[in-house]
Amino acid sequence: MKEHTTDVSLNVAFSKKNKKKQKILEDLFVASIVIWPLLLFVVYWIGGNITNIMLAFQEYNIEEQSFTFLPLNRIFTNFTRFFKEFSGTSGMGVMFGRSILYWFITFVMLIPHILVSFCIHKKVRGAGAFKIILFLPSVISSVVWIMLYRIFVEYGLPVFLGWFGKKISISLFMNSDTVFGTLVTYGIWLGFAGGLVLYTGAMSRIPPELVEAGKMDGMNTWQEFWLITMPLIFPTVSIGMYTGIVGIFTSSPSTYTFFGGNAPSETYTFGYYFFVMVFGGQKTPVNFPYASATSLIFTAFAAPTSLLLKHLCEKYGPNTEF
Amino acid sequence: MKKQIAKRVTSCLMGLTMLTGLVGCADGDGKKVDPNKTQLYLGVTSEGIDEAWLDSVIEGFEKEYPDYQVWVDPITDTELDTLETDMPTSRQDLYYLQNMSNPKGWYDKGLIDDITDVVTVGDPAFEEGTTIESKIMDDVIDTYRFENESGDTRYFGVPYVLVTYGIVYDADLFTRKNLFNLAAYKGLDCVEGTADDNYGPDGVEGGFDDGLPATWEDFKALMSTMVQRGVTPFVWSGEHAYYRINLTKAMLASYEGAAQHRLYYDLNGYDEQLKIDITPSNAWKLVERPSQEAVLTAVSDIVKNTKNYSAKSFYLSTSHLQAQNEFILSTRTETPIGMLIEGGWWENEAKSTFEEMERYGEQYGYGKRNFKYMPLPKFIGTDGVEDQIYKGTTVYSEFGESMVCLNSASSNKEGAKLFLRYSHTNASLKAFTLDNGMARPFEYDFDETEFASLSKYAQSVWSIVRDENTEIVTPAKSNPTAIAHAEVVNGLRLTGTNGTANYTDPFLEFYRTANMTVADYLTAMKNKYNESTWNIS
Incomplete structure (x- = not known):
């Protein structure tokens, strides 16, 4: 009996020790998984944002080649510069209009993205081929696509339009009236790839029994799309909608890849303008504080707007769980 | 079962692919790291420059100093952008860089070391009686040195x-189509039938530019004659605006001369065109220089006649490489192209096209054809344009700034300095030119055999660069205000604003706006830069 008791207590001790060891191993495993993203988060998100906020209240000291805080009476200089330029320079206003237009077009393009994804999801005739064609931009370098698109626009399109008696006298990329539209068309085409991945993925998660039950009740394809598919993928669509708001200030139709730092002014969006200011050919530390202040202004607009849109989507959008 | 086998095979292949990245530390020639030797690493940008010259220099150095092994780490454009951040942790000891900005700023930030001892003190072990300092061309030397608090000159x-940068012309084609010594040329005196009609822009008989257009009026006559004789005068890159933009800047420099052109960089000095002192607070007045109007007139003259250039010059899909190809290959077509707007590296960059073309005959191979660098014509006697005062020749050398420097974080500074010395001996400097056809801004010479081995284009560049009346124009800014406001300062040359439109490329604006005049463009420049918009002091 005593022996048995000793055995049990030994087993308990061993088991406790084993559990402790297992716990340590588990913790180490979790830590090894979490530590790297956590580090990235701390350095690039928290650190990056703190630096950005501080920079917005600084200026570049030319003599010392360093950033120094602005005196209190000029602390908002970088912010006021944006509003001055926005209201005083007509180019900024047009740039804003162009940014809104591009964002709006990408927003409207959600509809064809969803419809095409639905067709592919339903495996309509030629869906496989379309899937490959539309998915190709995701797997082939954008530089290659841009080269192909340039050649198509400047060599193929004139021949094609020539069959209908139309003539292009100036390359659409060089013509100030057509260059932005030409870039946006590319952006729309390229955007299909991302939309396709997102929405076909969401649609593939729809339980087939739901569709089968609907069909038994006489549901047609349009009703399936409207009554089952749309409500069930709405959370995915709505995320795209409200996170896309920030695109007004950050996106451009691959302008930098097409033109580098020397894009014609007719193509400027906020995204491109501020990108070349801090990264491209026009970068200079003098503008960094201004760019930081502008990013905070944009956040002040985009963050509440995104949250409001999120709230509206959750409140008025279809509430589905599966 | 088949699937499982396929999975295993795929996994093995992927694993092998990954391993290939780990195997070695050997270069393409099978060179391997020798743990008994000290390793030196060179960070080298190579835009248009062949690195083979370094291979031969490294080979010589490793023979001379068997304790060292030297490796080249190519630096891409993207890596150059972040090099400042990466240098302190980089393994690279020495850098050979093109297209960088603000070299002195790197020294001030402690990224690179003072190398005065290597530059100013000779070492008989390398070359008797010379120093690197004594070989650097006077026009560029100030970019790399400064005076410290005790008044000593230091090099970083x-x-x-x-x-x-400029115009390359096909001299074979010029000969074939009788485009030298045109009867319509009037020379610098602008009088037809006088002795200087065919002396070229330097106005001297027997120079490197005889038979070429001396003035812009002569150049227009050349373009017109070319068109009449079935030659398309120009092709250039439609994709990269900076080729066109840099030609306009080269034309400005050629009108103004190096010292006066430096006002755009230094914002400090007397302006001989405007007859005023320029300071950072009134530098916006530089847009009013007659030289700017002259260059705009020239660009307008070229662009407004579509027969003056290949239609593809304004295709975004025409990269610099495609423009080179069109230029090179056109000689066998019915509409050959006479001139190309390019940088000095172009012939080296187009080597593969020359090799490809050799299948039509040896005469088309690399270095066999007669291309030459064209000195820019003078603006004298052009209607509506003030005659230029400067009479010399300028070579516009803007591609950012170039520098060889020593990484402060190098773990082997002595070895790096040894290699730096070795790579600036006459033999090493010549190796660069013999391999690339481009010059290094140092005083060194070739013997006849070596010179003959250069391509005709390289020979023409060399002749101009080494001419005593030639001035080199580099973009180095000495004024901290100009450095900090580089984007504004760079805009002082031929950029403007018209309502919502920004003009940065006169070629493009004259092309796409049919009714745009030189006066319109000048107005746009004054819209952008005037007393009320200028906020630099």
Whole structure:
């Protein structure tokens, strides 16, 4: 009996020790998984944002080649510069209009993205081929696509339009009236790839029994799309909608890849303008504080707007769980 | 079962692919790291420059100093952008860089070391009686040195490469189509039938430019004659605006001369065109220089007649490489192209096209054809344009700035300095030119055999660069205000604003706006830069 008791207590001790060891191993495993993203988060998100906020209240000291805080009476200089330029320079206003237009077009393009994804999801005739064609931009370098698109626009399109008696006298990329539209068309085409991945993925998660039950009740394809598919993928669509708001200030139709730092002014969006200011050919530390202040202004607009849109989507959008 | 086998095979292949990245530390020639030797690493940018010259220099150095092994780490454009951040942790000891900005700023930030001892003190072990300092061209030397608080001259780097931006012409075609010594040329005196009609822009008989157009009026006659004789005068890159923009800047420099052109960089000095002192607070007045109007007139003259250039010159899909190809290959077509707007590296960059073309005959191979660098014509006697005062020749060398420098974080500074010395001996400098056809901004010479081995284009560049009346124009800014406001300062040359439109490329604006005049463009420049918009002091 005593022996048995000793055995049990030994087993308990061993088991406790084993559990402790297992716990340590588990913790180490979790830590090894979490530590790297956590580090990235701390350095690039928290650190990056703190630096950005501080920079917005600084200026570049030319003599010392360093950033120094602005005196209190000029602390908002970088912010006021944006509003001055926005209201005083007509180019900024047009740039804003162009940014809104591009964002709006990408927003409207959600509809064809969803419809095409639905067709592919339903495996309509030629869906496989379309899937490959539309998915190709995701797997082939954008530089290659841009080269192909340039050649198509400047060599193929004139021949094609020539069959209908139309003539292009100036390359659409060089013509100030057509260059932005030409870039946006590319952006729309390229955007299909991302939309396709997102929405076909969401649609593939729809339980087939739901569709089968609907069909038994006489549901047609349009009703399936409207009554089952749309409500069930709405959370995915709505995320795209409200996170896309920030695109007004950050996106451009691959302008930098097409033109580098020397894009014609007719193509400027906020995204491109501020990108070349801090990264491209026009970068200079003098503008960094201004760019930081502008990013905070944009956040002040985009963050509440995104949250409001999120709230509206959750409140008025279809509430589905599966 | 088949699937499982396929999975295993795929996994093995992927694993092998990954392993290939780990195997070695050997270069393409099978060179392997020798743990008994000290390793030196060179960070080298190579836009248009062949690195083979370094291979031969490294080979010589490793023979001379068997304790060292030297490796080249190519630096891409993207890596150059972040090099400042990466240098302190980089393994690279020495850098050979093109297209960088603000070299002195790197020294001030402690990224690169003072190398005065290597530059100013000779070492008989390398070359008797010379120093690197004594060989650097006077026009560029100030970029790499400064005076410290005690008044001593210190060096933080030496120049790497001399870029020659401008017009390349096909001299074979010029000969074939009788485009030299045109009867319509009037020369610098602007009088037809006088002795200087065919002396070229330097106005001297027997120079490197005889038979070429001396003035812009002569150049217009050349373009017109070319068109009449079935030659398309120009092709250039539609994709990269900076080729066109840099030609306009080269034309400005050619009108103004190096010293006066430096006002755009230094914002400090007497302006001989405007007859005023320029300071950072009134530098916006530089847009009113007659030289700017002259260059705009020239660009308008070229662009407004579509027969003056290949239609593809304004295709975004025409990269610099495609423009080179069109230029090179056109000689066998019915509409050959006479001139190309390019940088000095173009012939080296187009080597593969020349090799490809050799299948039509040996005469088309690399270095066999007679291309030459064209000195820019003078603005004298052009209607509506003030005659230029400057009479010399300028070579516009803007491709950012170039520098050879020593990484402060190098773990082997002595070895790096040894290699730096070795790579600036006459033999090493010549190796660069013999391999690339481009010059380094140092005083060194070739013997006849060596010179003959250069391509005709390289020979023409060399002749101009080494001419005593030639001035080199580099973009180095000495004024901290100009450095900090580089984007504004760079805009002082031929950029403007018209309502919502920004003009940065006169070629493009004259092309796409049919009714745009030189006066319109000048107005746009004054809209952008005037007393009320200028906020630099």
